[in-house]
Amino acid sequence: MTDISGCWDDVHREAARLKPLHLRQLFAADPDRFDRLSVRLDDILVDHSKEKLDPPAMASLLALARAAGIEARRHEMFRGETVNVTEGRAALHVALRGAADDDIGTAGGNVMAEVLAMRERMLGFARDLRHGRVASATGEPFSDVVNIGIGGSHLGPAMATRALAPFHDGPRLHFVSNVDGADITDTLKPLDPRKTLVIVASKTFSTLETMTNARTARTWLGDAAAHQMAAVTSHPAAARDFAIGDERIFGFADWVGGRYSLWSSIGLPFAIAVGDKTFRSFLEGGRMMDRHFRTAALEGNLPVILALIGIWRRNAMGWPTRALIPYDQRLHLFPDYIQQLDMESNGKRVGRDGSPLARPSAPVVWGGCGTASQHSFFQLLHQGTDTIPVDFLLAARPLDAPEDHHAILAANAVAQAAALAFGRTTAGVEEAMEASGGSAEDIHRLVPHRTLPGDRPSTTILYRQLDAMTLGRLVALFEHKVFVEGVIWGLNPFDQWGVEFAKDLAQQVLPMVQDGAGTEELDGSSRGLIAHLDRV
Numbered sequence: 318m319t320d321i322s323g324c325w326d327d328v329h330r331e332a333a334r335l336k337p338l339h340l341r342q343l344f345a346a347d348p349d350r351f352d353r354l355s356v357r358l359d360d361i362l363v364d365h366s367k368e369k370l371d372p373p374a375m376a377s378l379l380a381l382a383r384a385a386g387i388e389a390r391r392h393e394m395f396r397g398e399t400v401n402v403t404e405g406r407a408a409l410h411v412a413l414r415g416a417a418d419d420d421i422g423t424a425g426g427n428v429m430a431e432v433l434a435m436r437e438r439m440l441g442f443a444r445d446l447r448h449g450r451v452a453s454a455t456g457e458p459f460s461d462v463v464n465i466g467i468g469g470s471h472l473g474p475a476m477a478t479r480a481l482a483p484f485h486d487g488p489r490l491h492f493v494s495n496v497d498g499a500d501i502t503d504t505l506k507p508l509d510p511r512k513t514l515v516i517v518a519s520k521t522f523s524t525l526e527t528m529t530n531a532r533t534a535r536t537w538l539g540d541a542a543a544h545q546m547a548a549v550t551s552h553p554a555a556a557r558d559f560a561i562g563d564e565r566i567f568g569f570a571d572w573v574g575g576r577y578s579l580w581s582s583i584g585l586p587f588a589i590a591v592g593d594k595t596f597r598s599f600l601e602g603g604r605m606m607d608r609h610f611r612t613a614a615l616e617g618n619l620p621v622i623l624a625l626i627g628i629w630r631r632n633a634m635g636w637p638t639r640a641l642i643p644y645d646q647r648l649h650l651f652p653d654y655i656q657q658l659d660m661e662s663n664g665k666r667v668g669r670d671g672s673p674l675a676r677p678s679a680p681v682v683w684g685g686c687g688t689a690s691q692h693s694f695f696q697l698l699h700q701g702t703d704t705i706p707v708d709f710l711l712a713a714r715p716l717d718a719p720e721d722h723h724a725i726l727a728a729n730a731v732a733q734a735a736a737l738a739f740g741r742t743t744a745g746v747e748e749a750m751e752a753s754g755g756s757a758e759d760i761h762r763l764v765p766h767r768t769l770p771g772d773r774p775s776t777t778i779l780y781r782q783l784d785a786m787t788l789g790r791l792v793a794l795f796e797h798k799v800f801v802e803g804v805i806w807g808l809n810p811f812d813q814w815g816v817e818f819a820k821d822l823a824q825q826v827l828p829m830v831q832d833g834a835g836t837e838e839l840d841g842s843s844r845g846l847i848a849h850l851d852r853v
């Protein structure tokens with residue numbers, strides 16, 4: 318096997334060969350391009366034929382994946398080895414959706430018993446609340462649930478609850494994450510404190526924003542607080558100190574990373590919204606993707622293929638951002654969710670051993686929903702001076718939505734990907750303008766403005782319908798994609814020291830903003846900003 322440095326050389330050589338070729342040429346040269354550059358898993362299709370790739374380039378990427386030791390690292394993660402090397406922890410989010418007899422997390426003893434106990438306790442509470450067996454201080458069923466959390470303690474449950482809106486038959490769900498008092502004020506204002514449960518979701522149970530919001534919510538609940546608050550955390554002692562009783566504290570292990578925690582007790586608000594049957598279907602979807610990731614040959618392994626496309630775009634083609642565009646309104650929070658999963662995992666500059674990375678790591682991940690995005694930033698995607706690869710997500714079937722709308726949605730997704738890839742030639746513009754009676758002068762004047770360069774890559778992920786199992790498969794698919802990219806870049810995708818420092822810095826600056834003391838220790842800009850805040 319070629320060593321990893323040689324594999325990188327091969328990948329760059331393939332890129333140099335392909336860069337000058339337009340996607341129009343690549344499709345003209347190979348009528349079977351779509352079949353050669355798409356992979357399937359049941360109803361899921363990943364079409365990467367509109368990437369600046371071809372089979373030899375894919376082969377060089379697969380050789381790179383093998384040289385990076387993907388199979389060994391994947392085995393270590395599923396076994397529960399200490400893959401989070403800087404925090405000395407495993408990263409066993411796969412266990413959270415596992416079954417009792419799954420061969421997971423055995424390195425440090427069997428974690429499945431603890432996982433299943435925590436899962437059943439959380440789901441039992443959700444079930445009792447939905448059926449009124451867990452009720453408010455006045456004995457009434459809860460009409461509303463407010464989840465207070467941030468980052469992975471917010472984005473996952475919020476995204477999943479909105480994604481499975483058709484299955485939402487429990488109390489109304491509200492999500493507060495920003496410490497800006499407007500968030501909790503606007504959320505609580507229309508609610509009745511006598512019929513609202515407040516969940517404080519925080520792995521550390523110390524995040525300043527979350528604890529500030531939790532104190533405000535506790536005041537709002539008044540005497541009912543003792544009865545109408547719950548906690549989800551890896552630090553139950555801190556929750557007890559917040560006067561939340563043990564029967565309302567739902568735990569998860571410290572080897573669950575925040576951005577990987579939706580499957581754990583952090584999913585409590587999601588389970589309250591949709592019920593445990595749908596929640597279990599979500600878990601089963603994740604478990605199905607795990608089985609595929611663990612057993613499929615790399616050539617047909619969806620997370621591996623998506624990761625190699627990511628490596629190709631970032632390192633071979635040099636594109637620093639990528640756009641994630643679900644053509645699925647209920648996935649409107651999916652780009653936000655994937656931003657944390659991707660950029661907090663792989664937004665690193667040093668490798669596992671602490672040495673600076675030899676090449677760029679995670680791109681900037683951003684996005685929006687189709688078709689709305691076509692009427693906001695797609696102009697730049699089509700005619701801007703930068704190439705920005707796009708990941709499209711689209712269901713084949715609508716779920717609890719009119720069929721005629723779905724045909725229009727799907728047509729737009731397909732058309733946009735084609736326009737990005739193949740553009741609109743000068744000749745095509747001239748022909749269209751002549752056919753519509755355009756004057757020679759207008760044609761000459763407008764052709765440069767109406768020509769689309771094309772050669773703008775995208776990958777399209779199709780799935781049958783956005784049900785709970787599919788949502789589980791998609792989330793696990795992206796988790797494993799991020800993991801494979803991290804392995805190839807040689808970094809630790811499971812820590813987040815950068816944001817930990819910024820959290821601590823905010824604690825130091827807080828008293829300076831509150832009473833203007835001690836700002837002489839700050840830099841001139843921060844001093845000036847705080848002074849201005851005081852003055853206006």
Ligand code: F6P
Pocket residue numbers: 467468469470518519520521522523524527575576661813816817
């Ligand atoms: O952003 C840093 C971070 O630690 C995330 O990884 C985490 O999801 C978020 O803050 C919230 O942390 P906690 O769940 O401990 O409140």
